[in-house]
Amino acid sequence: MPLRIGVFICHCGTNIGGIVDVPEVVEYARTLPNVVYAEGNLYTCSEDGLSSIRDMIEGYDLNRVVVASCTPRTHEPLFRKNCESGGLNKYLFEFVNIREHCSWVHMDRHDSATLKAKDLVRMGVAKVSLLTPQEDLTTDVIRASLIIGGGISGLTAALTLANQGYQVELVEKKDRLGGLLRDVNRVFPTNDPSKELLDPLISAVLNHKKISAHLGTELADVNGFVGNFSILLKKDAGTEELKVGTIILSTGARELKPEGMFGYGQFNNVMTQLEFERRFRSNYHGLNRVVMINCVGARVEERTYCGRFCCITGIKNAILLKEENPQTEISILHRDIMACGKAFEDYYRKALQMGIKFIRYSVDFPPEIVGSDDMADKGKVYHELMGRDVQMETDIVLLTTPLVPGEDNQELSRMMRIPVGNDGYFLEAHQKLRPVEFPSDGIFVAGCARYPTEISECVAQGYAAAAKAAVPMARGQVISDAFTSEVAPLRCSACGRCIDVCPFGAIDWNEFKEPSGETKRVAMVNPTECKGCGLCVASCLSGAVQMRGFTDEQILAMVNTTFMVAS
C-alpha cells in the first residue's frame, strides 16, 4: 500500500504561530515525499482540529498522520485516540514538538525558528513513513493483593481492599500486628490511648474472611509483574507460595537509638521518647523535673531529614507529664519547633500555656548531660541570645529521635526492583503527583516505609495505596503501551548486559531454538513489565534489542533527513 501521509501543523494561538511562519511550514510540508495533505490549525487539539484530522483520514485515505504542535507528554494520548477513532491504527501517528523544542526557545529569531520547524517536520515525516501498526498488550490480573507489613498503614490498606472484595495476603515479620504504634502510649493531638486506635482495626483484620494474615512470616522472593506476581513466603523452616496481582509495601521504619549521644547508654535515666512511652504508660511518679532534647540525630550531616513529628511527640509527653502533675518542671531543648499539621500549632500553644519551657539551642553548642554513676542529674545548655550557659536539674532525660529506615529496605528493594533514596527510605515514582506508587506497575507504598509519617497520614496513604492497587484488579486486565523493546533472538549473543541495566526487571533468560535445531540461551523481554525506557537498546552490543516505535532504522531515517537543507 502506498504511503499517504497527512501533516497537521498547529499555531497554538500565538505560542507557535507568533514566532514560526506556520503557513510557510505547511507549504513546505506539502513538498515532502509521500505527503498528500497538509494543513495549519489554530489549535489542533481543539474539536475543530481533531475532527479535521478524522475527516482527512477518511477523505484523503491517509495511512500516516503527523501532528506538529506541543509536547507528547500531555497531548500524544489525545491524538493517538483521535487517530484510532478516525479508523487509523494509533501507532501510525507521529508527534513533532515545535513549541517547546522550537518556538519557545527561539522566540527572538523568527526566521531561524521557521527553518527549524521545517527541519523537525521533515524528520517527523521521515520517521512516520517507517512506523508499523502495533497492538496494545493486555494481561489478566489476579484479584488478590499482597500487603507487606502489618502496621497501621498496612492494616488500613488490607481492610480497605478486603472490604472491596479482593483477597488480601497480609505478611507481618513479627508475631503480632500493630507495628510501631503498639509501643506508643497515647497519640497527639487528642491524647487517646493508641490501643483505642489499633485494637478495633486488628480484630477487624483478623476476623475478615477475605484477609489471611501471615504472622511471623518473612518475604523470601518476589517474581512476576503487575497482575501476576508470584510470592515466596518463609515461615520458620517452611515456605509458602502465593499468587497475587498487586503488592502494597508498608514495612514502616524504626526508631533511632542514639548510642553514645547525651549519655544514652551511660545513664539509666536517659532514654528515647518511645522507650519512655513503653516504660511509663501512666504512672509518672517521681518525675518532677524533666529535660527533653529534640533533634537528636536528625537534621545533622549523616541524617539530613527532619523527623516530621518528633517535636509533637516530645510536646505530647510533656503535656501528659504536666497534666499528671502540674508542678513538674519540663524544659524542651530544641533547634526549631516544627509543629506543622492539623491542630498541631494549637497543641504547641497549649504546651506553652501550661508553662513548659522551650529553650533553643544551636547545633554548634549542643546541650550537655552530666551525672554521677549511672544517673544523669543535670542538663546544661548554651543560651545563644543571652550568651551564657543555662543549667537545669533533672530526674529524667528524654531524647527525641527521628525514625530511621527499616533494616530490610535494601533487601526488599533488590527483591522487587524498587528504588531506595539516598536517605534509605523507599523512593516513590513522583514526589508530588505519584506519592504512593513506584515506577514499576502494580507495587505501591504506604506509611513510614517512604518517609516518617504520622498516624493520620499513614492511614490516608493506606487508603490511597489500596485505591491505587484496586484499579488494575477492578479492571481485571492491564493494558500496556505497545512501544516496548524486543530481542531478535538470532542476533542475541547472551552477554546479559540488558538484563543488568533493566530498571524494571523486565528482561530474563529464555531458551530459544535456532533454525539449525540447537537450543541456546537468549535474553527475552516481558512486554508487560517493559516501560519502554530504551536502556537495554543502548546497552546491546550486537544490536539485537530494538524498541518498537524507535527502531534504529526509524531514528537513522530522522538523522539522515536532518542535514538535508530546507528550501
Place this chain on the structure above:
Amino acid sequence: MKTKIKQIVLENNLNYCLECGKCSAVCPMLDFYGEYVYDRSPRGVVERLSLDPEDIEDEEGLWYCLVCHECTFFCPSGVNFQGFMTELRELLLQHGYRNHAVFCHACGSYLMPKKEFENFQKILEGGKTGELLSVCQRCKKNSYVETLYKLALWPKAKR
C-alpha cells in the same frame, strides 16, 4: 516573691515567646536612651525571666522600659509585655526595691523609672516643664483644683 513572679510570667503569656525579636525591633529604647542593650530589651527580659526569675530584685535593667505598648502590639504570639512590666514593678516596689524608681514629690506615689525621669530632664533641660514632671497626675490635678477653689473664694471686688 519568686512564686509571685512566676505567676505574673504565666498570666502575661511570657511563655508564648517565639524568640522572633519583633518586640526589640520596635522598642523605642534606642531612640530614647541612644543605645541598645540586650538585657534591657523586651526580648532579653522575656527570655531570662521566663527561664529563671532569680536574683532580679535590684536589677537596673528592668527599669528602662517606658511601658509604651509597642512591643505588646506587635507581638505575633500574644506576649503581654506591657502588662507584665507594670505588674512586675508594682511587685518589686511592694517588696521595697525602690532604688531605681522616682516618686511624686508631693504625695510620694510611684511616678516612673529613675532612668526615664533623668533622661526626660536631660531632654527638657530642666526648667518649669521639667519641674512639672516630678509631680504625679493626681497631685497636679489636686493643686489645680485648689487654685480654682481659692479663686472662687476671692471677694468679688478684687476679681
